[in-house]
Amino acid sequence: MFAVALKADPSPTYVLSDTDSAARLEIVPDRGGLATQWQVEGQDIFYFDRDRFTDPALSVRGGIPILFPICGNLPANQYSLDGQTYSLKQHGFARDLPWQVIEQDVTEAASLTLALGSDDATLAQYPFEFKLVFTFKLRGHILELQQAFTNLAERPMPFSTGLHPYFLVQDKSQLEFEIPATEYRNHLTGGIETFDGRFDFAQDEIDLAFQGLTAPAATVTDHHLGRRLTVSWSADYAKLVFWTVKGKDYYCLEPWTAPRNALNTGENLLILEPQQTLTTTVRMAVAFL
Secondary structure, three states: OEEEEEEEOOOEEEEEEEHHHOEEEEEEOOOOOEEEEEEEOOEEOEOEOHHHHOOOOOOOOEOEOEEEOOOOOOHHHEEEEOOEEEEOOOOEOOOOOOOEEEEEEOOOOEEEEEEEEOOHHHHHHOOOOEEEEEEEEEEOOEEEEEEEEEEOOOOOEEEOOEEOOEEEOOOHHHEEEEOOOOEEEEOOOOOEEEOOOOOOOOOOEEEEEEEOOOOOEEEEEEOOOOEEEEEEEOOOOOEEEEEEEOOOOEEEEEEEOOOOOHHHHOOOOEEEOOOOEEEEEEEEEEEEO
16 A cells, blocks of 8 residues: 655655565655655665764765756856856756655555746756656556656756666675676766676775767675675666775765756757757666566
8 A cells, every 4th residue: 555644853754665575765845855764664764864964064975966057066166158157067957956856656666746947046056947847656566757847948958867766785795796887987086987797895985987888787796694785776877886985884876867067068968959858767766686
């Protein structure tokens, strides 16, 4: 049976549940539309740093931060458009703004739809009127995010988008990866390197973007926790970012439509015509070994 409930925690938090599979998802619309906790059969799938979450001055680490209208950072947090310079901080503003709940549904899944629109504050950073509509759907062992981006401006709207999910891990040496790429750009060195299916978790930080993806899905098998995670994405996602920090119980597997600095370089940048809508989907599925 599917259900959607509301609790105060202390921010209003929506709880999506599927009692048949003991699955639940918590979403905090006021804090960037953030999905904070996902459980399947009583197991936490996401990492979530609640101490950072309670401090608005800190960026959130955990759950699924939403990236829009850029992924990654810009040089000096700046980009140029039509001869004017604008400032945008890393990953854009969608993950920091309050989203509005516009629909709930429990017919075929536990479903919650959120919306975010442009305002004077966003227009100062990104001079395009827009509307985003994201639907979170929980059913069984599957979490699906259906996303719609609408350009309400009178000129083509350039943007990139992505998700930054933090997945819980207890022993990174027990992770096995199936990633549909043979090379990546190392964000820490700037170089292109070959991927042999393994990561050196002795490094203080790993931050890289897989390119030349040959399939729309990646799988991580966690032999310690006894589960397999599959992340899949629709065609507009051109990059898959992997990030983790030594000593932290998370790894991030992030579908991005474009790389860092795409607003300046144009690489893989999405261009949406006036009054048009682009839809994308990211799906996460858990299987127990």
